[in-house]
Amino acid sequence: MAFDADARVDLGRFWETIQTSAQIGEGRPGGLARLTLTDADRQMRDQFVTWCKQAGMDVEVDELGSIFACRKGSEPDLPPVLVGSHLDTQINGGRYDGIAGVLAGLELCRTLDQLGHQTKRSIVVVDWTNEEGARFSPPMVASGGFVGRYERDWIYDLTDDEGKKFGEELERIGYRGSRKATGHAVDAYFELHIEQGPLLDAENKQVGIVTGGYPSHGMRVGFTGQTAHTGPTPMDLRHNALVAAARWATAVDDIGWEFAIHDGKATAARLVAWPNKAGILSDTSEAVCDVRHPDPITARVMAEKMRRAAFEAAARAGCEAVIHDEWKWGGDIFDAKMVDGLRNHAKRMGYDWRDIQSQAGHDAYFMATRYPTAMVFTPCKDGITHNNNEHCEPEDFEPGLNILLHAVVERADR
Missing domain, CATH: 3.30.70.360 (Alpha-Beta Plaits)
Known part of the structure; x- marks a missing residue:
C-alpha cells in the first residue's frame, strides 16, 4: 500500500523526548554536559534503548558502543535504511546538537507504527558513539570505525585527560556490545541535524537541504x-x-x-x-x-x-x-538522487527551503564515503551551538522531520 502523502510526525511526542533528554547530564543553565562514556551518557543510552524497545524495535550494540534500533521491514534481508546522529554532547553543549537527529529517527518509526505502515526495507535508528570528540579525540570515531576508517583496537586505546581508555570506559558503562563494528550492508543513511550556523535563521528558511560539507x-x-x-x-x-x-x-x-x-x-x-x-x-x-x-x-x-x-x-x-x-572530511560527498528527493519532498509539502553546505563535522561524512547519504538541516536561533544558549522551538523541527519521514519511507519502500 502506498504511503500517505499527507502523513506527518507527531511534533508534540518528538518534543517530549527532547525535553526528557534535556534533563539527563545537565550542564550550565539550559544546556548539557553529557560527554561520551560518562555516567550521564549511560543514563541517556538506557533511556533511548527503553524508548526503542517500547516501540517494538530490536536493539543491538556494536563493539564501539553505537546503538542500532531496528524496525523490521517486510523484506528484512534487504540492506536497511539507517537514520541517526549522536546523543553525546560537548562539555558546554546544547539540547539539540545531534540529539534531535537520533530522536527524529525514533519519532518517524513511532509515526509509522501509528499509521500501520510497514516499509519494505528495515529502518535502523543509530546513536553513534563519541561524535563530538570532546572526551576522546578525534571526533566521529564510531562512524569512522563503522566504515573501516579506524581500527577497533586503536579506538579502544584512545585516552581522555585523566588517562582513562575508551575501551575500558565502554566496558564500565555496559555498552561494549558484541555486534561487529564493520562489514554491514546498508542501503542508505539519513541524518537530521540543527544547522549549527546562522543562515537558515537569518533568512527565515524552514529547512536546509545539505549538498555537501566544507x-x-x-x-x-x-x-x-x-x-x-x-x-x-x-x-x-x-x-x-x-x-x-x-x-x-x-x-x-x-x-x-x-x-x-x-x-x-x-x-x-x-x-x-x-x-x-x-x-x-x-x-x-x-x-x-x-x-x-x-x-x-x-x-x-x-x-x-x-x-x-x-x-x-x-x-x-x-x-x-x-x-x-x-x-x-567534507566536499561534495552526498548522494545526488537522495538530495534531489529531499528537495522534492520540501517542494511538495510547501516548505521554504534552501540548499546549504555543512560547516561542521558529522557522522554522515564518514557514512558518505561508503554508502549513499543525505542530510537535512533545521534552524537554530542565531546559529548558536556548542553552547548552553543553543535554542530551538518545536516548530523549527517540524518541516525537517516531515521531509525526513517521507524521504526515508520512499527509500525504504524501494
Missing part, C-alpha cells in the same frame, strides 16, 4: 621539550613545550584570518601541557587544530600551512613536534 582538515600534534627552572634558565637554553603548542595555535589562527575573506576558518581548539605549573617549563604539550574552506584546493593549501606551522613553532621553542593524528 572540506576540513584537522591535526593533533604533540610537542616535546625539557623541564627547567623558569628563573635561571637562559632563553637560548629553554625547550618549553607549552610555548611550542601556543605558537602553533596562534599561527593556525592567523591562517584563518588570512583566508577569512572567502569564508575560510581555522581553529585552535585544544592545548594541554605537562607539568603546566608555575616555576617550571613544560616538557610535553599537545594541541588540536583544524582548518576548513568551501573550496577544496584552498582547504588543502590551508592544511599544508597548518602542517608547516607546527614544525616551525616547535623549532622556535627548541622542541620537537610529532603529528599523532590527522583527519579530513
